[in-house]
Amino acid sequence: MAMIDYQNDNAVLVMTKGHPFNREDFLSVFDGIEGINACSVEQPASQAFFNPELAKDYRAFVLYDMPGMDFFKADADDGLAPRYIEPPTSFKENFLALLEQGHGFVFLHHTIAAWPAWPEYAEIIGGKFLYKPGQIRGVDYPDSGYRHEITHQVSVLQDHPVTxxxxxxFSINDELYLSHVFDDSVIPLLSSDYDYCDSNFYSSQQAVTGTMFSREGWHHAPGHNLIGWVKHYKNSPIVYLQCGDSKAAYDSTEYQTLLSNAINWVASDEAKQWARDRNNHE
Known part of the structure; x- marks a missing residue:
């Protein structure tokens, strides 16, 4: 991504910031994706590109960001960090306009935790990770769980252009989440053989408050082992890949193939027609 490729009009915008990651390791993955002209922009500047006039210069957006939370201040409503931040109205309006037009979106890893104060965002992506106890679709839940550096087996659940x-x-070493998947609105692509029970994960709220790798007093119902899916929202094709926490995952050829396939699929006319057809039949 260091050089500007003026010969390649297959432009993809990669959005980051909000969660720690090794920038060089992550962005280097895109250098190896043949045929894709990727550039990156950070939050909150990336929000400007959701303006449909600016977005039309990019065939797809790849989101690896986690906006909408202030981890350094407690929320007045519950006394817990992070403090939730509402997305700007103009950003929400532009985002929904893009989804209506039919823009391609790939969401990666920690994006499932972004914009917790905006419930529709979770419906767009197909699930939600909670950094503190909260409501999902009107039901109260505890904070979600995390577990770093787990080597687990991933199974492909069906043939699809993304897979x-x-x-x-295949085997991959990665961080896993004990969170929520809206399996009524997603098409499953990938599952993990890991046991998604609370004794295998740590409390994200305890990590936020300074106690990493702790589950003391924390309980969570067994979670979904689905770690990759496709869906539509309005007229847009969407892919979520839970993989992709660190270099161990970035270096996986299977991860690189999934990411490349996901970008090419959501950017394709076929995927956009698929999303429109599904939207029209709802």
Missing amino acids: AGVSQT
């Missing part, structure tokens, strides 16, 4: 060329089962 083309990916082994039916």
Whole structure:
């Protein structure tokens, strides 16, 4: 991504910031994706590109950001950090306008925790990770769980352009989440063989308050082992890949293939027509 490729009009915008990551390791993955002209922009500046006039210069957006939370201040409503921040009205309006037009979106890893004060965002992506106890679809839940550096087996659940060329089962070392998947609105692509029970994860709220790798007094119902899916929202094709926490995952050829496939699929006319057809039949 260091050089400007003026010969390649397959432009993709990669959005980051809000969660720690190694910038060089992550962005180097895009240098290896053949045919894609990727550039990156950070939050909150990236919000400007949701303006439909600016977005039309990019065939797809890849989100690796986690906006909407102030981890350094408690919320007045519950006394807990992070403090939730409402997205700007103009950003929400532009985002929904893009979804109506039919823009391609790939959401990665910690994006599932973004914009917790805006419930519709979770519906767009297809799930939600909670950094503190809260409501999802009107039901109270505890904070979600995390677990770093887990080597687990991933299974491909069905043939799809996103999984083309990916082994039916493969091993990857990555961070996993005990969070929420809206399985009534997603098409499953990838699952993990890890046991999604609270004794295998740590409390995210305890991590926020300074106690990493703790689950003392924390309980969470068994979670979903689905870690990759496709869906539509309005007229837009969407992919979520839970993989992608660190270099161990970035270096996986299977991850690189999934990411490349996901970008190319959501940017394609076929995927956008698929989303429109699904939207029209709802």
